[in-house]
Amino acid sequence: MAGLEDLYREIILDHYRSPRNRGDLPTPPAYRVEGFNPLCGDEVVLYVDIDDAGRVADIKVDGQGCSISQSSASMMTAAVKGRTEAETRDLIRAFKAMMSIHERGLDGNGDGHGDSGPVAPDPAVDMGELEALRGVVKFPVRIKCATLSWNTLAEAFDQAGLDRPAE
Amino acid sequence: MTLDVASVKKDFPILERDLAGHRLVFLDSAASSQKPRAVLDAMDHYYETTHANVHRGVYTIAEEATQAYEAARARVARFIGAPSARGVVFTKNATEAINLVAHSYGRACLPPGKAVLLSEMEHHANLVPWLMLREERGVELRFLAVDDDGRLVLDDLDRQLDGVGLVSVTAMSNVLGTLNPIARIADAAHAAGAVVLVDAAQSVPHAVTDVAELGCDLMAFSAHKMCGPTGIGVLWGREELLESMPAFLGGGEMIRDVRLDGWTPNEIPWKFEAGTPPIAEAVGLGAAVDYLSGLGMEAVREHEVALTTHALSMLADRHGDDLRIFGPPDPHDRGGVLSFTYRDVHPHDLSQVLDSAGVCIRAGHHCARPLMRRLGVPATSRASFYVYNDEADVEALSDGLFAAADLFSI
Known part of the structure; x- marks a missing residue:
């Protein structure tokens, strides 16, 4: 049985107690995207300002939820500010890979094939502080809390992509 | 006829389980009860x-x-x-x-x-x-x-x-x-x-x-x-x-x-x-x-009213305004189900801390989202009692609340 200290690392509690980039941004130019976890009622609202170069110029978080969803969102904003869309998408992918060890549903990946083994960290992506969230995989119910803001951020980029004129 | 809870506990094999050094304190019978040996x-x-x-x-x-x-x-x-x-x-x-x-x-x-x-x-x-x-x-x-x-x-x-x-x-x-x-x-x-x-x-x-x-x-x-x-x-x-x-x-x-x-x-x-x-x-x-x-259903109800009465007063005593319990204040108007919020601690976190001490409560919307909206909360924690619960279980719940407060105090 995994202990609480595996989940509630000090850095996670710090982001929970003092969330970074809390608030909102004027829309437009920022995109506003909501994420919701129906299981626990966690809610995250992201405001993402993407500049002409496709970089995250600014990002703010609103909403409410448990320490894991809120600290994950806070750490995410700190990690992606200033990054390009490609860099951000790499980070989203790496973060979800870190969380995916137990994230298997009925989609046929739970039979010992495919991605059922532990996921090795992608050496190309520096996870920095986000490493602290790795312990969440020992608590499968909480994985959705940790990934909520990341899925929401991916949606913001999808929206931005739809709005961009075709070249 | 009153319920002999110590003897009732012995009827439920799962209550013998050890969870990392803690006895199993099962406070989620409103979701699903445990099963006696006879069943x-x-x-x-x-x-x-x-x-x-x-x-x-x-x-x-x-x-x-x-x-x-x-x-x-x-x-x-x-x-x-x-x-x-x-x-x-x-x-x-x-x-x-x-x-x-x-x-x-x-x-x-x-x-x-x-x-x-x-x-x-x-x-x-x-x-x-x-x-x-x-x-x-x-x-x-x-x-x-x-x-x-x-x-x-x-x-x-x-x-x-x-x-x-x-x-x-x-x-x-x-x-x-x-x-x-x-x-x-x-x-x-x-x-x-x-x-x-x-x-x-x-x-x-x-x-x-x-x-x-x-x-x-x-x-x-x-x-x-x-x-x-x-x-x-x-x-x-x-x-x-x-x-x-x-x-x-x-x-x-x-x-x-x-x-x-x-x-x-x-x-x-x-x-x-x-x-x-x-x-x-x-x-x-x-x-x-x-x-x-x-057991006798009159005795079952009597036991749950007594335990709920104890829990409501003991928890209010120890936790005061930190604890907000929903539902009718008179134990005779309610069953042994306590939904509550505790300080700013999210129900998921509270449930996680309690789990580390072997205490099982429910956290979330309890399949009643319209009611959650009416109460104006996204989620609550819920402890629910049955024939195998006693005052020691309420004690374990109370201790877990203090532990969560220590961890998550802002």
């Missing part, structure tokens, strides 16, 4: 000695299996004060029982233009089948409001019943513990010409149930919340009413005859039991009913 043994014995399909074979064990299955039905009928076992339909769970009524009565018997009256405190199981009916047939749905103490607002009941063909309300809220005045609602509903379905999933396991006293026409509950197995539930109905309702699912057992140009239904209750039923589960439910009857 587990009855089901094992059935599979080891008796199993065959029911109502089909002429050989000895098939005959015995049929008898065991039907004997369970008779036990359930006695347990809820039903005049005969013919009104007891076995379903998968309370949810399926309500779906059965929504499909059968809702689509075929509800007079055109008549509304369905529900309440804001219903479990999704007693909301979604009716929302589906509204989408499909345009049936009007009305909702009894909930006041700030978590009670149904019934001041305007007669006016709200005007034009209603069916009322479906919970006997006890799975979130607030509120015990609703079903007899009063049923009287008013009948005066208005409406049929009354009661979601009794939370009440049947915890108090004496008498369908005649409740005055309802239909009642749904699940075995797994009353010491029985998962996979079986009950729809009780007045016999004439069940007879007037068309079959729900089609298949074996529920037919009298099948021709290539049509079919005729079986009698009640088998008309509503398509396919091989949950036979071992029925045996388990019968054993659960015997077990609870042995």
Whole structure:
């Protein structure tokens, strides 16, 4: 049985107690995207300002939820500010890979094939502080809390992509 | 007769489990109760000695299996004060029982233009089948409001019943513990010409149930919340009413005859039991009913009122305003279900901290999102009591609250 200290690392509690980039941004130019976890009622609202170069110029978080969803969102904003869309998408992918060890549903990946083994960290992506969230995989119910803001951020980029004129 | 909880605890093998050095403190019986040895043994014995399909074979064990299955039905009928076992339909769970009524009565018997009256405190199981009916047939749905103490607002009941063909309300809220005045609602509903379905999933396991006293026409509950197995539930109905309702699912057992140009239904209750039923589960439910009857349902209720009274005052004493408990303040108006928020600690985090001490509570919306919105909270924590809980369990809950406060204080 995994202990609480595996989940509630000090850095996670710090982001929970003092969330970074809390608030909102004027829309437009920022995109506003909501994420919701129906299981626990966690809610995250992201405001993402993407500049002409496709970089995250600014990002703010609103909403409410448990320490894991809120600290994950806070750490995410700190990690992606200033990054390009490609860099951000790499980070989203790496973060979800870190969380995916137990994230298997009925989609046929739970039979010992495919991605059922532990996921090795992608050496190309520096996870920095986000490493602290790795312990969440020992608590499968909480994985959705940790990934909520990341899925929401991916949606913001999808929206931005739809709005961009075709070249 | 009072409940000897120390002795009751010994009846439940799972309570011997050690969780990383902590005893199992199970405070989530409103979601699903634990099972006494008697129920587990009855089901094992059935599979080891008796199993065959029911109502089909002429050989000895098939005959015995049929008898065991039907004997369970008779036990359930006695347990809820039903005049005969013919009104007891076995379903998968309370949810399926309500779906059965929504499909059968809702689509075929509800007079055109008549509304369905529900309440804001219903479990999704007693909301979604009716929302589906509204989408499909345009049936009007009305909702009894909930006041700030978590009670149904019934001041305007007669006016709200005007034009209603069916009322479906919970006997006890799975979130607030509120015990609703079903007899009063049923009287008013009948005066208005409406049929009354009661979601009794939370009440049947915890108090004496008498369908005649409740005055309802239909009642749904699940075995797994009353010491029985998962996979079986009950729809009780007045016999004439069940007879007037068309079959729900089609298949074996529920037919009298099948021709290539049509079919005729079986009698009640088998008309509503398509396919091989949950036979071992029925045996388990019968054993659960015997077990609870042995404890005495008056004693069960008395124990839960006493424990809830203790918990409400002890928790208020120790945690003061840090703890906000929802629902009626008087323990006699509620079941042993405490939904609460604690400081700013999210229910998920609270539940996680309690789990590390072996204490199981529920965190989330409790399948009652409309009620959560009414209460103005995204989620709550919920501790619920049963026959095997005692003051030491409440103590463990209280200690866990302090531990969570230490970890998450902002």
